[in-house]
Amino acid sequence: MSSILFSVESNTAFLTLNRPDKLNSFNREMALLLQEKLDECENDNSIRCIYLTGAGKGFCAGQDLAEVVDPNGPGMQKILGEHYNPIVTRLRTIAKPVVVAVNGVAAGAGANIAFAGDVVVAAQSASFMQAFSKIGLIPDSGGTYHLPRLIGAQRASALMMLGDKVPATDALQMGMLYKVFSDDTFADESKKIAATLSQMPTxxxxxxxxxxNHSAGNSLQAQLQLEDEYQQKAAGTKDFKEGVQAFLEKRSPIFKGE
Known part of the structure; x- marks a missing residue:
């Protein structure tokens, strides 16, 4: 059984972390395969949204520690440089929306990979944990970048140092997430978000x-200039023309991602 399940339906690519017996913790095979599948999503113009979730009871428990302590394993430098950093970079730079559907526990790198998504939703029974300090490590996988920007420096610092488990409802209140759904409706509701995005002007x-991606490091004037540049690009798309025409004709637009 593949460690990454992959399918495409109605312009949406469904990616499922698939090591449920290990709470979908990452090993080298799964990390490299996820990168490969994200590259496929980026290069396939028929894919207009990416939906990432986990199999079984967990979303992702982070790194498989058995691989870390294996003397023949990849070692920490490769794990960061060849596994997590490229995954987070892909999630943030791929020019398509990424919905991360956190179905269960998201710990360590699993939590921080989730925070790299564009729209992050969770099941009510899900939880988040910066587990690194529990074993004498620091947060990686972009955690020290994304989490303070989502919830503020004080809360991020406390969660990273204490390693508290944060229930999904608390994570929503803090600003980590977009929405929380009941466990019964989670799959359907999260997929509806992906379906909506897959039909929007990609x-x-x-x-x-x-x-x-640029806003946190830019001055106001630099960001205004960047908005101008991207707005000119957006105004040159076929979807913009369709959106305006549909508005004038008082009908729903039919976007094609072009």
């Missing part, structure tokens, strides 16, 4: 993502 969504 290029414009990609420009939004790129603009947001």
């Amino acid at each position: 290029k414009a969504l990609g420009y939004i993502k790129q603009a947001l």
Whole structure:
């Protein structure tokens, strides 16, 4: 059985972390395969949204520690440089919306990979944990970048140092997530979000993502200039023309991601 399940339906790519007996903790095989599948999603123009979730009871428990202590394993430098950093970079730079559907526990790198998504939702029974300090490590996988921007420096610092388990409802209140759904409705509701995004003007969504990637480090004037550049690109798309025409004709637009 593949460690990454992959399918495409109605312009949405469904990626499932599939090591349920290990709470979908990452080993080298799964990390490299996820990168490969994300590259496929980026290069396939028929895919207009990516939906990432986990199999079984957990989303992702982070790194498989058995691989870390294996003397023949890849070692920490490769695990970060060849596994997690490329995954997080892909999630943030791929010019398509990424919905992360956190179905269960998201710990360590699993939590921080989730925070790299564009729309992050969780089941009510899900939880998040910066588990690194429990074993004498620091947060990686972009955690020290994304989490303070989501919830503020004080809360991020406390959660990273104490390693508290944060229930999904608390994570929502803090600003880590977009929405929390009941366990019974989670799969359907999260897939509805992906279905909506897959029919929207894909290029414009990609420009939004790129603009947001720059906003934290830009001055106001630099960001205004960047908005101008991306707006000109968006205005040159076929979907913009369709959106305006549909508005004038008082009908629903039919976007094609072009």
